[in-house]
Amino acid sequence: MDAFLASVVSIGFHGLAYGMILYAISVGLSVTMGLMGFVNLAHGVFAMAGGYLMITVMDRLGLPWLPALVVACVVVALGSMVLERVLYARLYKAGELEQVLFTIGLIFVAVAVARLAYGTLPLAAPLPEYMKGQTEVFGRSFPTYRVVVIAVSAVLTAILWFGVERTRWGAMVRAAVDNRAMAQSVGINTGVLFTLTFALGSGLAAFGGALGADLIAMTPTYPFEQLVYFLVVVSIGGLGTLRGPFLGALFIGIGDTACKYWVPEFGAFFIFVATMVLLLWRPQGLLGRAQ
Amino acid sequence: MSRFALETRGLHKTFGGLTVAANINFGLEPGARRALIGPNGAGKTTFVNMLTGRLAPSSGRILLGGEDVTGLAQEARVKRGLGRTFQINTLFRDMSVLDNVALGVAERLGIAGRMWRAASAYREVRDEAMELLARLGLADDAGVRVLDLPYGKQRLVEILIALGLKPKVLLLDEPAAGVPSLESERILEVLDALPSDIAILIIEHDMDVVFRFAKRITVLVQGEVLCEGTPTEIAADRRVHEVYLGERPHG
Amino acid sequence: MTGTTAAAIGYAGAARLRWIELAPWVLAAAIYFFAPTYLPLGSYVLIMILFALSLDLILGYGGIVTLGHSAYFGFGAYVAGVFAIRLTGDPLLGLAVAAIAAGLLGLATGAVILRTHGLALLMLTLAITSILLEVANKWTTVTGGTDGLHSVPIQPILGMFRFDMFGKTAFLYCLIVVAACWWLVRTIVHSPFGVALAGTRENDVRMHAIGAPVYRRRLAAYTISTSLAGTAGALLTQTTQFAGLSVLGVELSGEILVMLVLGGVRRIYGAFVGPGVYIVAKDYLAKQTPEYWYLGIGILLILIVMFARGGILGLLDRAFAQLKRARA
Numbered sequence: 001m002d003a004f005l006a007s008v009v010s011i012g013f014h015g016l017a018y019g020m021i022l023y024a025i026s027v028g029l030s031v032t033m034g035l036m037g038f039v040n041l042a043h044g045v046f047a048m049a050g051g052y053l054m055i056t057v058m059d060r061l062g063l064p065w066l067p068a069l070v071v072a073c074v075v076v077a078l079g080s081m082v083l084e085r086v087l088y089a090r091l092y093k094a095g096e097l098e099q100v101l102f103t104i105g106l107i108f109v110a111v112a113v114a115r116l117a118y119g120t121l122p123l124a125a126p127l128p129e130y131m132k133g134q135t136e137v138f139g140r141s142f143p144t145y146r147v148v149v150i151a152v153s154a155v156l157t158a159i160l161w162f163g164v165e166r167t168r169w170g171a172m173v174r175a176a177v178d179n180r181a182m183a184q185s186v187g188i189n190t191g192v193l194f195t196l197t198f199a200l201g202s203g204l205a206a207f208g209g210a211l212g213a214d215l216i217a218m219t220p221t222y223p224f225e226q227l228v229y230f231l232v233v234v235s236i237g238g239l240g241t242l243r244g245p246f247l248g249a250l251f252i253g254i255g256d257t258a259c260k261y262w263v264p265e266f267g268a269f270f271i272f273v274a275t276m277v278l279l280l281w282r283p284q285g286l287l288g289r290a291q
Numbered sequence: 292m293s294r295f296a297l298e299t300r301g302l303h304k305t306f307g308g309l310t311v312a313a314n315i316n317f318g319l320e321p322g323a324r325r326a327l328i329g330p331n332g333a334g335k336t337t338f339v340n341m342l343t344g345r346l347a348p349s350s351g352r353i354l355l356g357g358e359d360v361t362g363l364a365q366e367a368r369v370k371r372g373l374g375r376t377f378q379i380n381t382l383f384r385d386m387s388v389l390d391n392v393a394l395g396v397a398e399r400l401g402i403a404g405r406m407w408r409a410a411s412a413y414r415e416v417r418d419e420a421m422e423l424l425a426r427l428g429l430a431d432d433a434g435v436r437v438l439d440l441p442y443g444k445q446r447l448v449e450i451l452i453a454l455g456l457k458p459k460v461l462l463l464d465e466p467a468a469g470v471p472s473l474e475s476e477r478i479l480e481v482l483d484a485l486p487s488d489i490a491i492l493i494i495e496h497d498m499d500v501v502f503r504f505a506k507r508i509t510v511l512v513q514g515e516v517l518c519e520g521t522p523t524e525i526a527a528d529r530r531v532h533e534v535y536l537g538e539r540p541h542g
Numbered sequence: 543m544t545g546t547t548a549a550a551i552g553y554a555g556a557a558r559l560r561w562i563e564l565a566p567w568v569l570a571a572a573i574y575f576f577a578p579t580y581l582p583l584g585s586y587v588l589i590m591i592l593f594a595l596s597l598d599l600i601l602g603y604g605g606i607v608t609l610g611h612s613a614y615f616g617f618g619a620y621v622a623g624v625f626a627i628r629l630t631g632d633p634l635l636g637l638a639v640a641a642i643a644a645g646l647l648g649l650a651t652g653a654v655i656l657r658t659h660g661l662a663l664l665m666l667t668l669a670i671t672s673i674l675l676e677v678a679n680k681w682t683t684v685t686g687g688t689d690g691l692h693s694v695p696i697q698p699i700l701g702m703f704r705f706d707m708f709g710k711t712a713f714l715y716c717l718i719v720v721a722a723c724w725w726l727v728r729t730i731v732h733s734p735f736g737v738a739l740a741g742t743r744e745n746d747v748r749m750h751a752i753g754a755p756v757y758r759r760r761l762a763a764y765t766i767s768t769s770l771a772g773t774a775g776a777l778l779t780q781t782t783q784f785a786g787l788s789v790l791g792v793e794l795s796g797e798i799l800v801m802l803v804l805g806g807v808r809r810i811y812g813a814f815v816g817p818g819v820y821i822v823a824k825d826y827l828a829k830q831t832p833e834y835w836y837l838g839i840g841i842l843l844i845l846i847v848m849f850a851r852g853g854i855l856g857l858l859d860r861a862f863a864q865l866k867r868a869r870a
């Protein structure tokens with residue numbers, strides 16, 4: 001019994017860490033898909049870029065952990081703004097197929113660049129010395145780094161939720177998600193709003209990718225391999241919400257960890273089946289709005 | 292045997308706390324020329340959507356030719372003789388005018404599901420579609436893509452598609468809407484020439500069209516039938532004036 | 543008279559075979575007789591053409607955006623492999639079984655996912671191919687896991703035509719099967735069903751309003767499409783005697799989509815030109831550094847979306863139209 005309880009706690013802990021990373025990466029996708037109605041399959045590219053950049057910055061420029069993380073996020077956010085203005089914005093009115101094709105093209109480019117720059121093998125997560133090893137939490141010992149992951153993600157989530165609920169920018173995003181035409185007619189500059197929100201979403205993805213390099217390995221095929229998981233999180237949660245992907249991320253994070261531990265022969269099978277069942281019952285996701 | 296081609300009994304619809312249709316009792320006789328009018332937000336399009344089956348009512352019944360169709364899907368009602376046009380052109384824009392009409396004809400003839408011969412081999416479909424086009428003066432545009440047509444002609448195609456279904460009841464949602472006045476006369480002529488055995492219900496805002504076309508008018512306000520009668524009766528009705536103009540008529 | 547799009551299919555269209563439509567088959571015959579070293583590559587191209595045709599039916603003509611089509615290709619591939627290993631290596635029987643199995647899978651999954659649309663539908667197609675990849679990965683006793691199925695035994699076709707080591711039999715086998723399937727797809731597209739399918743793509747609302755059983759039609763198209771994809775997968779297993787994890791997953795779905803779009807969606811022959819150009823170019827260019835190939839393909843895809851939505855055939859159409867206007 002004690003062993004079972006220990007494994008439950010362990011699964012809960014690791015699942016939570018994984019879930020928080022998934023949330024950090026996917027929340028931007030949920031908001032921009034809900035805001036721009038754009039099927040951005042390439043979102044994983046920003047997460048991957050964050051991870052690889054952070055590794056490069058720490059190795060080549062010798063920056064310590066936290067500044068490297070911040071630099072990676074900011075650079076990816078700025079880069080994504082350029083991409084959004086130059087390429088994405090032209091396709092907002094385009095059909096679903098065009099958007100899918102465009103983002104797949106982006107993934108191909110990003111995967112190729114990553115392979116050329118970093119090789120095909122997974123890269124080790126950039127951990128500073130003081131985060132390696134174990135920490136005691138509530139009488140049990142856990143890997144220190146994962147404790148940091150949970151703590152930092154929780155703080156960021158709180159800031160994000162507060163920011164969107166309480167600021168004017170957040171109100172504008174919510175209005176534009178709710179009814180774009182109406183938002184424009186009351187004078188909200190949706191173009192600028194889209195770009196800034198896109199940048200924030202990509203920056204958060206970079207954060208999740210970099211912070212989560214320990215949980216989701218940094219390989220060049222990252223955007224292809226992880227695409228399904230990010231989309232599952234967003235679909236389960238519902239587009240255009242903050243809390244939706246949170247539920248989705250926890251479900252996948254803990255569910256996937258539990259399955260891999262208890263029924264490894266089935267792997268991610270149950271997660272996908274559960275997603276299918278949920279989407280058939282509620283195609284708009286748990287917290288999304290019905291069409 | 293019902294005396295109505297289309298009938299509703301106690302048709303009711305609520306969205307959350309909002310009642311958009313309040314126990315509507317409505318009857319459309321065969322060969323009717325009826326107009327459904329009412330201020331914006333009165334629930335006219337909602338009513339039509341319930342009639343066609345796009346929207347399910349909260350309660351009440353819909354009868355088509357005496358048969359209860361309340362639970363039936365759109366396709367089943369079309370097969371039983373209910374046709375409609377849309378307020379905004381809902382056409383197969385990248386396809387030719389002929390194909391737009393032929394699609395409906397093929398469905399009616401039960402041919403549309405066939406896979407083994409080329410569509411062009413089904414002359415009966417093409418001939419019937421061409422005949423319909425000729426009747427409305429669009430025969431020369433048969434091969435033209437719909438999105439290349441002027442708006443007024445597209446509106447005619449909208450009506451043609453419905454006619455291809457050989458409906459017994461036809462619901463027209465603002466057939467002249469958005470059409471420049473030079474072209475709308477054409478549409479009015481078409482409406483005048485529609486077969487007299489079809490029961491027709493028009494939703495309209497344009498009172499000229501209403502008074503030219505309708506033999507009877509139903510007035511819908513906030514989801515309820517306010518009154519029903521001949522054009523002269525409705526024109527003189529004080530309540531209708533209040534609802535539209537917010538004031539009593541003078542004199 | 544306006545664009546050719548209106549006249550291509552439809553009730554006034556001309557479904558007669560034009561001479562130029564025989565070009566792919568003439569080319570195939572030429573390869574068989576004059577360039578026999580390319581036969582294995584030719585077989586692979588034919589298989590991908592069939593896969594692309596199946597995708598064009600559901601995506602180009604049906605308007606259903608799916609990233610899960612590799613699921614049916616891979617399922618057909620594995621069914622053919624397991625059938626040959628466990629039951630009999632008769633290729634025609636194996637092909638039929640794989641085609642039917644993939645069609646049934648398509649019917650079952652389609653019945654369920656075609657009730658949704660948009661992102662939910664796309665997501666479900668991804669889920670399906672991911673589920674199958676996971677199953678293939680883990681169910682090692684049947685699928686061989688990451689190693690795959692090796693040395694799949696293939697008997698001579700009809701007991702007479704042995705699969706030779708030059709790939710001649712394999713090529714002719716693929717050629718005949720793909721030709722038959724091409725004829726099937728072409729017939730369907732020009733039929734009343736095909737026009738109605740185009741209608742559901744063009745305006746779903748209108749199709750409902752003219753009494754069309756939209757869901758049933760889409761499901762029928764989906765089932766045929768998945769059966770064809772499974773046939774292509776089975777051909778791959780039978781001609782290479784191998785089935786591995788690369789026949790499943792999002793990457794393959796993405797790649798076949800690229801091949802189809804490169805050639806041109808909704809033109810039937812885009813499904814010929816696309817894979818032909820893609821595979822030949824890749825074979826030529828990607829030997830040294832495959833990364834540069836994917837970089838180029840990614841950029842090309844973005845350019846196609848921005849400037850040349852009709853793919854190669856679309857560009858040719860535009861070029862011919864310019865020529866005509868210049869001469870007039």
